[in-house]
Amino acid sequence: MCGIAGIVSKNYFNIIPKLIKMLKNLEYRGYDSCGFAFFDCNSKSITVMKAKGTIDNFLANSRIQEKNSEIGIAHTRWATHGVVNDINAHPHVDCHGTIAVVHNGIIDNYLELREELELKGHVFRSETDTEVIPHLLEHYYRESRNILDALKKALKRLKGTYAVAILTSYDSEKIFFARNGQPLIIGIGDNEFYVASDIPAFLEWTKKALVLRDGDIGFVSRSELHIENYMDPNLKPPELFEVPWNIDQARKGNFPFFMLKEIYEQPDAIQRTIISVSHKASEVAADLLNANFLYIVGAGSSYYSSLYAQYLYAKWGLKSMAVIASEFEDLVGGAIEPNDVILAVSQSGETFDTIQAVKIAKSKGARIISLVNNMGSTLRMISDKSIVMGAGPEIGVAATKTFTTQIASFIVILKKVLELQGIDYERQIQSLQTVPRVLSENMEYFNNRALFIANWIKVKTNAFYLGRGLGQPIALEGALKLKEIAYIHSESYPAGESKHGPIALVEEGFPVVVIVLEDKNHSAVIANIQEMKCRGGKIISLIPAGDTEAQELSDLTIEIPRLDPEVAPMLYVVPLQLLAYHTAVCKGLDPDKPRNLAKSVTVK
Numbered sequence: 347m348c349g350i351a352g353i354v355s356k357n358y359f360n361i362i363p364k365l366i367k368m369l370k371n372l373e374y375r376g377y378d379s380c381g382f383a384f385f386d387c388n389s390k391s392i393t394v395m396k397a398k399g400t401i402d403n404f405l406a407n408s409r410i411q412e413k414n415s416e417i418g419i420a421h422t423r424w425a426t427h428g429v430v431n432d433i434n435a436h437p438h439v440d441c442h443g444t445i446a447v448v449h450n451g452i453i454d455n456y457l458e459l460r461e462e463l464e465l466k467g468h469v470f471r472s473e474t475d476t477e478v479i480p481h482l483l484e485h486y487y488r489e490s491r492n493i494l495d496a497l498k499k500a501l502k503r504l505k506g507t508y509a510v511a512i513l514t515s516y517d518s519e520k521i522f523f524a525r526n527g528q529p530l531i532i533g534i535g536d537n538e539f540y541v542a543s544d545i546p547a548f549l550e551w552t553k554k555a556l557v558l559r560d561g562d563i564g565f566v567s568r569s570e571l572h573i574e575n576y577m578d579p580n581l582k583p584p585e586l587f588e589v590p591w592n593i594d595q596a597r598k599g600n601f602p603f604f605m606l607k608e609i610y611e612q613p614d615a616i617q618r619t620i621i622s623v624s625h626k627a628s629e630v631a632a633d634l635l636n637a638n639f640l641y642i643v644g645a646g647s648s649y650y651s652s653l654y655a656q657y658l659y660a661k662w663g664l665k666s667m668a669v670i671a672s673e674f675e676d677l678v679g680g681a682i683e684p685n686d687v688i689l690a691v692s693q694s695g696e697t698f699d700t701i702q703a704v705k706i707a708k709s710k711g712a713r714i715i716s717l718v719n720n721m722g723s724t725l726r727m728i729s730d731k732s733i734v735m736g737a738g739p740e741i742g743v744a745a746t747k748t749f750t751t752q753i754a755s756f757i758v759i760l761k762k763v764l765e766l767q768g769i770d771y772e773r774q775i776q777s778l779q780t781v782p783r784v785l786s787e788n789m790e791y792f793n794n795r796a797l798f799i800a801n802w803i804k805v806k807t808n809a810f811y812l813g814r815g816l817g818q819p820i821a822l823e824g825a826l827k828l829k830e831i832a833y834i835h836s837e838s839y840p841a842g843e844s845k846h847g848p849i850a851l852v853e854e855g856f857p858v859v860v861i862v863l864e865d866k867n868h869s870a871v872i873a874n875i876q877e878m879k880c881r882g883g884k885i886i887s888l889i890p891a892g893d894t895e896a897q898e899l900s901d902l903t904i905e906i907p908r909l910d911p912e913v914a915p916m917l918y919v920v921p922l923q924l925l926a927y928h929t930a931v932c933k934g935l936d937p938d939k940p941r942n943l944a945k946s947v948t949v950k
């Protein structure tokens with residue numbers, strides 16, 4: 347949801363090329379429009395350049411690359427308030443163009459503030475909520491002649507969430523910043539200070555970072571980093587930490603798209619996750635075992651992996667319920683008790699719905715454990731305990747490697763819980779440890795089959811994804827990939843449930859993707875395939891290697907190596923990711939920038 351970036355050079359270097367690079371590194375957060383504000387070394391004033399569309403589009407049509415500046419801010423937008431056009435693009439400025447603001451978040455009371463400011467004579471240009479911020483700053487600056495003071499006063503007027511970076515000709519050697527409920531990270535390089543929504547923005551130049559907390563406010567200048575907390579003046583500044591990611595993880599390398607790269611990275615990502623989660627899982631095992639009730643909460647793919655955990659944990663007597671984060675309050679909010687445990691699952695750790703669910707559960711005294719991929723995330727900060735996966739940065743908007751690493755994490759956590767009960771889970775863990783190798787060995791086969799099937803499915807407008815038991819969350823995830831990346835309306839049902847209504851849609855050539863696992867549900871899934879097939883459904887099944895019964899019934903198959911039944915389903919999702927990827931590419935779509943989406947959804 348919107349990316350913000352800022353750089354100040356410590357050495358009088360031109361920052362424009364790096365600022366563009368930073369913004370491109372954040373483009374996965376939104377690509378409706380982009381914009382820059384910088385102090386122009388030639389005109390000695392703040393220049394704002396912005397436009398609807400992607401950064402590449404902007405670069406092709408602007409002369410920003412000819413500019414020279416030592417300090418600047420930038421923004422890439424996922425629209426919430428105001429249509430997608432040039433005027434609504436950030437940065438937004440005050441009446442005189444002397445204060446430029448980039449913002450991620452939503453100002454809930456902007457209409458009332460706008461009305462108040464307009465009565466005072468301020469002239470607004472855009473339809474955005476953000477524009478009240480530069481005008482409020484202009485108003486309070488007139489009183490105190492100090493931007494930091496004006497910022498504190500302005501922030502007290504805002505209701506909602508924000509991460510902001512501000513450039514002003516009143517104090518043109520500083521980038522001011524503040525955060526409340528939206529991520530903001532400071533990067534400390536040898537030659538620059540960076541302000542960014544996420545670490546990959548500056549990973550190429552520094553691994554030294556500080557994660558700001560709610561209420562943190564301050565500035566970076568050529569020689570200084572200043573942070574104070576306006577909500578709690580006694581709070582010490584956040585600690586510096588070393589980012590454990592490397593820059594190659596945040597680059598496309600030889601792959602045409604991040605999504606494909608991240609699919610292929612899964613063997614390594616799972617390997618790293620098994621190791622990193624093993625260390626932390628012991629610390630949370632007792633919490634899970636002794637919980638009055640365990641709620642596993644997530645959104646999108648993180649919800650589907652949570653559902654996998656619910657199915658898996660139930661097999662071993664560990665009661666839990668996977669809950670869609672945005673439904674948490676209505677579905678279970680009233681039932682939360684102090685001894686309950688919330689396992690909050692989120693790649694980004696910034697998903698608004700998940701954070702809200704956690705806040706509700708916290709207010710009722712529940713214990714919060716989070717499973718995140720982003721170590722500098724809000725969710726991690728507000729949890730009692732947190733487990734960080736080792737997937738590395740995920741840039742593609744579609745979750746891929748973080749879905750399989752979430753499942754790997756749940757398996758490792760289960761092992762630690764069962765260990766406390768003296769229950770042996772070694773066979774499954776050994777099977778999990780073979781996943782990286784097995785996946786690597788089969789990746790090219792999966793890729794070729796997926797490409798072949800993509801060429802058939804690309805002209806279809808609907809598809810079913812069916813599975814039972816542990817196959818059901820995999821089917822849900824497969825359907826989500828195809829709809830979000832390839833824009834094919836794909837729905838997933840528990841295979842048994844499909845005959846209670848959805849089967850009415852099946853006609854000659856209707857694509858039905860079926861997850862056939864080697865488990866107790868095998869014969870039931872075979873029966874469901876037959877029901878679809880005799881109504882004209884075209885059966886694309888993912889089957890255990892050598893399963894001739896399923897093969898003979900199917901029109902197209904992908905064979906999946908046989909591993910332990912609790913582990914094998916995570917292999918099945920990989921060809922489904924590749925199927926969505928190739929279908930999108932065959933249709934001429936950009937799988938890294940699906941329409942209307944953004945990587946992390948930090949709004950309601």
Ligand code: M6R
Nearest residue numbers: 646647648692693694697744745
């Ligand atoms: O960062 P999170 O895991 O909390 O994100 C949750 C969802 O927004 C995310 O999984 C989304 O559904 C992706 N587009 C799935 O590919």
